Amino acid sequence: MNIMPENSKNIAIVGAGLVGAGWAMVFARAGQQVKVYDASETIRRGLPEHLGTSLEALHRHGLVTETPAAITARIQIVETLPQAVADADYIQESVFEQLELKKAISAEIDQAMAPQAVVGSSTSGFSGSSFMADLTRRTQFLVVHPVNPPQVIPVVEIVPTPWTKPQIVDEMRSFMQAVGQVPVVLNKEIDGFILNRLQGALLDEAWKLFEEGYASAADIDATVSEGLGLRWAFMGPFETIDLNAPLGIEDYAQRFSGMYQRLASLRHETAAWSKETIDRATAECRSALPVAALTARRQWRDERLMALIAHKKQQV
Numbered sequence: 001m002n003i004m005p006e007n008s009k010n011i012a013i014v015g016a017g018l019v020g021a022g023w024a025m026v027f028a029r030a031g032q033q034v035k036v037y038d039a040s041e042t043i044r045r046g047l048p049e050h051l052g053t054s055l056e057a058l059h060r061h062g063l064v065t066e067t068p069a070a071i072t073a074r075i076q077i078v079e080t081l082p083q084a085v086a087d088a089d090y091i092q093e094s095v096f097e098q099l100e101l102k103k104a105i106s107a108e109i110d111q112a113m114a115p116q117a118v119v120g121s122s123t124s125g126f127s128g129s130s131f132m133a134d135l136t137r138r139t140q141f142l143v144v145h146p147v148n149p150p151q152v153i154p155v156v157e158i159v160p161t162p163w164t165k166p167q168i169v170d171e172m173r174s175f176m177q178a179v180g181q182v183p184v185v186l187n188k189e190i191d192g193f194i195l196n197r198l199q200g201a202l203l204d205e206a207w208k209l210f211e212e213g214y215a216s217a218a219d220i221d222a223t224v225s226e227g228l229g230l231r232w233a234f235m236g237p238f239e240t241i242d243l244n245a246p247l248g249i250e251d252y253a254q255r256f257s258g259m260y261q262r263l264a265s266l267r268h269e270t271a272a273w274s275k276e277t278i279d280r281a282t283a284e285c286r287s288a289l290p291v292a293a294l295t296a297r298r299q300w301r302d303e304r305l306m307a308l309i310a311h312k313k314q315q316v
């Protein structure tokens with residue numbers, strides 16, 4: 001396959017829940033022709049409205065120039081998997097996160113895809129080799145892991161299996177850039193990839209601090225939303241410390257490595273995620289925000305993220 005960025009490609013989306021629908025928008029707004037298949041008729045029926053609402057919000061924030069109607073005109077919802085994948089150059093699989101299902105759906109795609117097509121799986125946590133090993137065309141499969149919602153948050157982790165052709169990894173990086181995403185390429189497989197390993201380390205520490213009563217969930221959250229996280233929208237941990245000592249990262253390491261090594265040596269047992277601690281966190285979170293208000297808060301989050309992405313685009 002040859003995913004040349006400048007060419008319009010045929011894209012298939014298999015599984016069109018939160019993530020698959022987001023992918024459909026990512027590809028269609030970049031001018032690709034997209035066929036979408038989901039096993040659930042309810043999901044297929046609700047998709048046009050979901051796409052319309054999300055694209056309208058992206059349009060309002062200046063993140064797409066075409067009208068939502070012009071973009072959705074490139075998205076076709078189909079009723080079988082072969083209809084979606086038979087003429088696709090690239091197939092993005094986004095079905096439920098269940099290993100047996102990932103194996104089964106990958107095998108179905110393997111049988112129905114064109115000989116040169118490439119298949120990326122959105123899996124959040126399984127290594128590609130745990131479900132791609134037995135495929136006839138396993139050299140054309142890899143993990144292409146987005147962040148939810150992918151039409152708003154651009155980073156994508158590209159993780160080859162030991163069998164993925166190296167050329168496909170390079171092409172996928174170019175292709176993701178061409179459709180407006182920001183690819184991060186892993187040199188080899190690791191559970192959780194990079195994003196969920198970093199997120200998991202922070203969550204582990206947050207649960208532990210909460211469990212041991214050092215602070216409320218709200219105050220731990222504020223440390224990120226009003227502190228660390230403000231920088232993280234613009235730079236990662238390495239650039240953060242490069243800027244936080246007069247002479248850069250080496251200077252920072254000299255000043256603070258002792259402190260961080262001491263903290264690391266005091267590292268606690270992994271957080272237990274015990275029922276008692278979860279109940280306490282739930283009580284605090286629910287008294288601040290009832291379940292019925294979660295959807296509105298998610299919409300608020302997505303709108304704020306879109307405004308931030310629009311701001312970031314103006315800074316380059």
Ligand SMILES: NC(=O)c1ccc[n+]([C@@H]2O[C@H](COP(=O)([O-])OP(=O)(O)OC[C@H]3O[C@@H](n4cnc5c(N)ncnc54)[C@H](O)[C@@H]3O)[C@@H](O)[C@H]2O)c1
Pocket residue numbers: 014015016017018019020037038039040043093094095096097098101105122123124125145146147148
């Ligand atoms: N939600 C997230 O935050 C997030 C982020 C990154 C990656 N992912 C990954 O993306 C994938 C999808 O997650 P999601 O959050 O969109 O889940 P979801 O439950 O919203 O959507 C999954 C969809 O897959 C469909 N499906 C199930 N079996 C199918 C089949 N055999 N054929 C076709 N469609 C089928 C379901 O009908 C459903 O619409 C998972 O692998 C998940 O780990 C999720």
